[in-house]
Amino acid sequence: MSTAASGDVQGCVLTPEGFVRGRLRWAEGRIVAIEGEPVDEATALADPLPRVLPGFIDLHVHGGGGADTMDGGDAVATVAKAHARHGTTALLATTLTAPRAEIELALRALAPQLQQRVPGAARVLGVHLEGPYISPDRLGAQPAFTAVATVDEVLALHAIAPLALVTVAPELPGHLELIKALHARGLRVQIGHSNGTYEDGVAALRAGACGFTHLFNAMSGLHHRSPGMVGAALAHADAAEIIPDLVHVHPGAIRAALRAIPRLYCVSDATAASGMPDGEYRLGQQRVHKCLGAVRLADGTLAGSALTLDQALRNLVQLGLGLADASRRVSTLAADHLGLAERGRLVPGAHADLVCLSRELHVTDVFVEGERIDLADAS
Numbered sequence: 158m159s160t161a162a163s164g165d166v167q168g169c170v171l172t173p174e175g176f177v178r179g180r181l182r183w184a185e186g187r188i189v190a191i192e193g194e195p196v197d198e199a200t201a202l203a204d205p206l207p208r209v210l211p212g213f214i215d216l217h218v219h220g221g222g223g224a225d226t227m228d229g230g231d232a233v234a235t236v237a238k239a240h241a242r243h244g245t246t247a248l249l250a251t252t253l254t255a256p257r258a259e260i261e262l263a264l265r266a267l268a269p270q271l272q273q274r275v276p277g278a279a280r281v282l283g284v285h286l287e288g289p290y291i292s293p294d295r296l297g298a299q300p301a302f303t304a305v306a307t308v309d310e311v312l313a314l315h316a317i318a319p320l321a322l323v324t325v326a327p328e329l330p331g332h333l334e335l336i337k338a339l340h341a342r343g344l345r346v347q348i349g350h351s352n353g354t355y356e357d358g359v360a361a362l363r364a365g366a367c368g369f370t371h372l373f374n375a376m377s378g379l380h381h382r383s384p385g386m387v388g389a390a391l392a393h394a395d396a397a398e399i400i401p402d403l404v405h406v407h408p409g410a411i412r413a414a415l416r417a418i419p420r421l422y423c424v425s426d427a428t429a430a431s432g433m434p435d436g437e438y439r440l441g442q443q444r445v446h447k448c449l450g451a452v453r454l455a456d457g458t459l460a461g462s463a464l465t466l467d468q469a470l471r472n473l474v475q476l477g478l479g480l481a482d483a484s485r486r487v488s489t490l491a492a493d494h495l496g497l498a499e500r501g502r503l504v505p506g507a508h509a510d511l512v513c514l515s516r517e518l519h520v521t522d523v524f525v526e527g528e529r530i531d532l533a534d535a536s
């Protein structure tokens with residue numbers, strides 16, 4: 158299997174031009190043809206054949222299947238396998254705020270897994286560095302090891318494992334200059350875990366920040382005379398992450414963001430507890446509890462999510478989004494955010510990253526670069 162995989166699926170294939178009822182074929186892990194008749198979304202939703210969508214792309218994943226990115230070893234492989242079984246075909250391994258030596262260890266452990274995809278797992282596209290360069294006043298569930306960044310420090314981490322996204326709080330001393338310098342070197346910086354003002358947010362966007370990390374969560378909220386980071390995002394952002402587990406953000410706030418931010422895309426912010434039964438898990442060094450679809454610290458603070466992007470898609474559809482629009486927000490827009498033209502869309506030449514869905518939008522089949530994923534495998 159792996160990169161030499163070829164094969165085909167039948168179904169209602171979601172292309173950039175709409176649904177095509179027929180067959181998608183791939184060879185050597187790449188789509189070679191999509192053949193069939195165009196059908197409208199209502200027809201595709203009712204069809205007995207599966208709906209074939211671009212595999213989900215999750216740019217904010219801490220853990221899954223009981224493992225956490227910070228665990229080191231082959232933890233990221235476990236995480237990438239767990240999410241693949243829920244239709245995620247590519248993801249960013251996301252680190253936590255921790256002493257610098259621990260972050261370096263985690264990056265060293267995962268660097269080889271960026272070179273080669275593990276069979277049965279989603280492609281790990283790179284790292285999302287979430288912390289330590291964040292506000293001590295907006296930790297959320299991040300441990301209290303925040304720091305002010307220097308360009309050299311960030312570049313040293315980038316040299317260990319490629320940083321696809323770096324979340325920073327722009328109001329920390331020197332961070333606007335940091336954003337400019339990283340942007341000039343081609344790194345993507347997102348605003349997050351920030352207690353800054355609206356003006357701080359606008360200045361960060363001008364300095365080259367490309368989006369907001371889990372919009373609404375762990376950032377200064379919108380008051381009409383003090384619009385905060387949320388106000389800066391709603392007024393000016395082209396792109397932002399949102400966690401649509403319907404626990405982190407009220408559906409009304411998701412709707413407001415959908416009207417305001419053209420490239421609003423979904424992330425799971427998933428932790429080790431994702432894809433696992435209720436019970437006790439770890440987030441970095443902290444104990445967390447999974448119960449009723451949420452993951453919390455002992456004091457009740459939300460500590461990442463138990464979300465997977467198949468559930469995110471269903472939640473968006475439940476909010477009233479069409480399936481094609483929902484699909485863009487769990488796949489295409491995330492690929493676009495990283496500048497990946499060969500993922501997040503079903504067109505000839507793109508990777509054969511596919512998720513097949515039942516009429517109830519449950520995952521029935523997943524292919525990563527043409528490799529069929531064993532949905533029952535719990536290893």
Ligand SMILES: [Zn+2]
Nearest residue numbers: 287297371375
């Ligand atoms: Zn966070």
